[in-house]
Amino acid sequence: MSVIVQYFVIITHIIIIASAFKISSKSDDISTEIVQTDNKTQPQQIHLSLGDNPTQMVATWSTMSPTDTIVRYGVGQLVTVHMGTMTNFSNGVNHDQYIHSAIMDQLTPNTSYIYQVGSGNPNEMSKIYNFTTTPIGNNWSPRFCVYGDLGFINPQSYSRILSDVNKGMYDMIIHVGDFAYDLDSNFGDMGDKFMRLMEPIAARLPYMTSPGNHENAGNFSNYKNRFRMPNNDNQNMFYSYNVGPIHFISISTEYYFYVNYGLMQLLNQYKWLAEELKTANLPENRAKQPWIIVLGHRPLYCTNSDGNDCGIAADWLRYGVPFIHLLGIEDLLYLNGVDLAIWAHEHTYERMWPVYQEKVVNSSTPGQPYFNPKATVHIVSGSAGCQEDHDEFPQVEKDYSAFHSTDYGYSRMTVYNSTHLYFEQVSDDQKGKIIDQIWLIKTKHGSFLND
Numbered sequence: 207m208s209v210i211v212q213y214f215v216i217i218t219h220i221i222i223i224a225s226a227f228k229i230s231s232k233s234d235d236i237s238t239e240i241v242q243t244d245n246k247t248q249p250q251q252i253h254l255s256l257g258d259n260p261t262q263m264v265a266t267w268s269t270m271s272p273t274d275t276i277v278r279y280g281v282g283q284l285v286t287v288h289m290g291t292m293t294n295f296s297n298g299v300n301h302d303q304y305i306h307s308a309i310m311d312q313l314t315p316n317t318s319y320i321y322q323v324g325s326g327n328p329n330e331m332s333k334i335y336n337f338t339t340t341p342i343g344n345n346w347s348p349r350f351c352v353y354g355d356l357g358f359i360n361p362q363s364y365s366r367i368l369s370d371v372n373k374g375m376y377d378m379i380i381h382v383g384d385f386a387y388d389l390d391s392n393f394g395d396m397g398d399k400f401m402r403l404m405e406p407i408a409a410r411l412p413y414m415t416s417p418g419n420h421e422n423a424g425n426f427s428n429y430k431n432r433f434r435m436p437n438n439d440n441q442n443m444f445y446s447y448n449v450g451p452i453h454f455i456s457i458s459t460e461y462y463f464y465v466n467y468g469l470m471q472l473l474n475q476y477k478w479l480a481e482e483l484k485t486a487n488l489p490e491n492r493a494k495q496p497w498i499i500v501l502g503h504r505p506l507y508c509t510n511s512d513g514n515d516c517g518i519a520a521d522w523l524r525y526g527v528p529f530i531h532l533l534g535i536e537d538l539l540y541l542n543g544v545d546l547a548i549w550a551h552e553h554t555y556e557r558m559w560p561v562y563q564e565k566v567v568n569s570s571t572p573g574q575p576y577f578n579p580k581a582t583v584h585i586v587s588g589s590a591g592c593q594e595d596h597d598e599f600p601q602v603e604k605d606y607s608a609f610h611s612t613d614y615g616y617s618r619m620t621v622y623n624s625t626h627l628y629f630e631q632v633s634d635d636q637k638g639k640i641i642d643q644i645w646l647i648k649t650k651h652g653s654f655l656n657d
């Protein structure tokens with residue numbers, strides 16, 4: 207991030223806080239660019255996401271003219287037909303698009319389905335895609351591709367991720383913010399191109415998302431409209447869901463920096479996050495989903511020499527907003543025993559030692575820092591590829607940084623069971639070489655307070 211942007215963030219914060227929490231709002235961006243498209247009722251930008259429960263999968267797509275919303279699906283045959291909903295979304299008065307979403311439900315676990323979306327008119331239906339539902343319950347080993355900061359220009363890791371998907375290596379894709387660079391650029395044309403690029407991946411696997419700073423235009427209007435995350439009372443900005451033995455919590459770190467859109471959404475998220483972590487720690491819930499993993503865009507911990515990202519900005523996220531030092535995230539993670547936090551934003555990969563309040567917290571087992579660690583493990587995976595440069599690391603390293611790389615790449619994670627989580631980093635620069643790997647082993651999950 208540039209110094210100018212950092213100054214903007216700081217000044218915005220000061221103005222907002224000095225004005226005694228005056229809350230403002232901003233309507234979606236309006237422009238007058240005309241975007242020409244052919245086949246305006248042909249479905250495009252098709253992607254999947256998890257539904258509100260394991261028997262659902264949600265298909266989302268766009269057309270450039272209004273039309274009906276239908277999904278056909280089934281096992282081997284397109285025998286079930288569901289109507290969906292259509293939303294008009296505008297990046298400009300002459301660039302309306304129509305975002306369709308339809309739920310496939312009553313799905314059988316661990317089963318391959320085929321599906322097709324469109325208006326119902328044979329000339330306006332998509333190609334037939336397939337996906338596989340997850341097993342039910344928590345006794346299976348979900349596999350994830352995880353990354354942030356993937357643009358339409360220079361999406362270096364894209365081909366390798368697609369190749370992995372073609373090999374059936376993942377159950378899900380997790381993209382922790384910064385899409386397309388940017389979804390709203392050229393009046394949404396960049397977002398359309400990016401979502402078309404992603405279709406061969408995202409139409410076959412749930413594509414789970416978190417908001418980043420590059421989505422900030424129009425109070426994150428492109429992000430809010432283009433995706434459909436589960437349990438979506440907050441327009442995809444913060445939500446949670448279960449996958450096997452994992453309880454995922456996705457948050458907006460951007461609420462801490464784009465307070466020009468109102469401070470109340472930050473307050474709402476903080477209150478929700480505290481309650482969400484409390485509920486996830488109820489014995490009956492943590493027994494089923496022992497792993498709690500928090501996903502968000504900007505890191506609480508990183509060591510890049512990238513403006514104030516790993517300094518003041520990380521401080522705000524850890525300890526709270528300036529001056530009043532409230533709404534910090536780190537104590538919530540620590541008190542509620544969040545096992546792993548995955549961030550992006552820095553265009554690099556970095557793994558931390560278990561850390562709390564900027565101090566490495568040693569394991570009780572010498573030589574095994576990730577065996578029953580006594581604090582949350584933070585990993586930054588923001589090197590998927592975009593037109594912006596890598597972020598560099600300083601000569602003098604922080605002691606909580608365990609490993610870092612400026613190679614383009616992405617992460618793979620498999621949660622084998624209630625005790626063993628495997629995480630590795632793929633270097634695209636080094637033709638798929640695994641440049642980092644850890645086993646995070648927890649024989650007990652829960653608050654770190656009494657460890």
Ligand SMILES: [Fe+2]
Binds near residue numbers: 384418419420503
């Ligand atoms: Fe970012």
